[in-house]
Amino acid sequence: MRDFARIPVSSPASVAVFRRILTHGPVGRVDIARTTGLSQAAVTKAVTPLIAAGFVVEAEQPRPEAGVGRPINPLAVSRDRAFIAGVKVTAERSYAVLTNLGADxxxxxxxxxxxxxxxxxxTAVERLIQQLxxxxxxxxxxxxGVAVSGDVDRTTGTVRDSPLLGWRNxxxxxxxxxxxxxxxxxxxDVRALTVTEILFGAGRDATSLAVVTIGxxxxxxxxxxxxxxxxTxxxxxxxxxxxxxSEALVCSCGRRGCVETVASTQAIVDRVRSVSGRADLTIDDVFALAHDGDKAAVEAFAAAGSTIGAALAALVNLVGPELVIIAGEGVTEYDLYADRLRSTFGEHAFGAAIDCEIVLTAHTFHDWARGAAACVIEEMAAGSL
Known part of the structure; x- marks a missing residue:
């Protein structure tokens, strides 16, 4: 059996300390104590084995910490202490990224x-791992880490149902x-991308958030x-x-009337193809047509924006996240449906839910693969891998 890097986190306190260093480092002990609710003695106790095992290092140059009269050495993760592969699988291609412990x-x-x-x-995944x-x-x-679309049981590593891949169990x-x-x-794959945003992205300091992916x-x-x-x-x-x-629209999952039947990139392309009679159109063609003011393309994106806006309002009304991050490869042309999305969201968001912050971040398929690597880092940081 190979010797794999294992982080010495053996208690909730040590997990909390390492996670703070991972997500916010370089960071001082006083900051760690304040944000985790631990005493400085407990922080020192947790940090000592992490430093000894080479997973945490003290910055070479001391810096003063606010409210403290003496310089301190901020703590940071030793990024090259471990290396992780992340893989994103789609029906046509598989993408992979090699990262260090900091998900770089x-x-x-x-x-x-x-x-x-x-x-x-x-076969494709094995080739990618060999290259990494x-x-x-x-x-x-x-x-x-491997990210796939659909119903995934992370505990057992089972893909229970992936309509886009045609996999079951x-x-x-x-x-x-x-x-x-x-x-x-x-x-x-979407939960993997969410882990990236929580650990290393826009959601590092959020108490609650939703990552909505469009593609x-x-x-x-x-x-x-x-x-x-x-x-569950x-x-x-x-x-x-x-x-x-509309119930007249059949989704790839086999059900009728799903948001994806209007708002996915394929649904948008299919709608414009049907109206225009041009079966050869690609999504890039449809983007260009919409920017040129083509009526069918503009209406397809408007319908997508309205449907996504209604879905976002339902989401925010139900669970009340402080932040919604709209992500994915489909957001590169966000301007085509942004106005309709936001107006429909505003029409249906209840009360103060309308104040939920909505931010945009474009992602490539390699960013999705990085999300898979982030899931491995998350498990290592929790001591479960």
Missing amino acids: PIVHVEVANASSDLADVL RAHSPGGRLDGI VQLKERIEALTSTPVTVEN AGIGCGLFLNGRIVQG HGVSGEIGHLPLA
């Missing part, structure tokens, strides 16, 4: 899948661990009461499948 991307790679069949995807090992010091990988963690001899974490599907990751919402049955935040569209 080191190298990106991608390959085409021969098909979305499990055997072909596993070639870029990691000594070929070291301390964990592999696939024990993906077990299969990839057998191929790579490396610990694997499998997570729903081939419409997804939502929820962070409430200090935890990612997994859902592995399903949560599926606003793409709220029944807010």
Whole structure:
């Protein structure tokens, strides 16, 4: 068995201390004590084994901390103490990124899948991992994160249902661990992206947030009461499948009237193709048509914006996040439906819910892969991997 990096966090206090250093470092002990509610003695007790094991380092140059009369050495994660692979699987291609313990991307790679069949995807993932090992010091990988769309049980690493991939009850963690001899974490892709925002992005200081992704599907990751919402049955935040569209429209999940039947990129393309009679149109063509004022394209994006705005209002009315991050590859053309989205949200948001902050952040598929790596880092930081 290979020697994998394991962070010495053995108590809730040590987990809280390491997580604060991971997300906000370099950071002083007084700040850690204040934000975690621990005494400075408890912080020192937690930090000592982390420094001894090489996962935390003291900055070489001391700096004064507010309210303290003597200089302190801020604490930071030793970023090159571990290396992690993150993989994002789509039906056509698989994307991977090598990161360090701070989730800094080191190298990106991608390959085409021969098909979305499990055997072909596993072949693609194995190739990606081999390429990442070639870029990691000594070929070291301390964990592999894999992000896929659909209903994923992170505890067992099982993809219970992925309509976009055509998978049901696939024990993906077990299969990839057998191929790579490396610990694997499998997570729903939207929840993986949410983990990135919580640990390293716009949600680092939020007490609650939602990450809504727009692209081939419409997804939502929820962070409430200090935890990612997994859902008792592995399903949560599926606003793409709220029944807010016409029942005449059939979704890829087999149900009718889902948000995705109007607001996914494929739905928008299909609508413009149908109206224009041009079956060869791509999403880039539709973007260009909309910017040029083509009526069918403009109306398709307006309908998408209205439907997403209604879904966001339902989400915010129900769970009340302080922040909604709109993300994904589909937001690069956000301006095409932003006005309709915000106006519909405003019409349906109840009371003070209208004050929920909505921010935009574009993501590439490699950012989704980084989210998978962040899930591994999250488990390492919690002492569960």
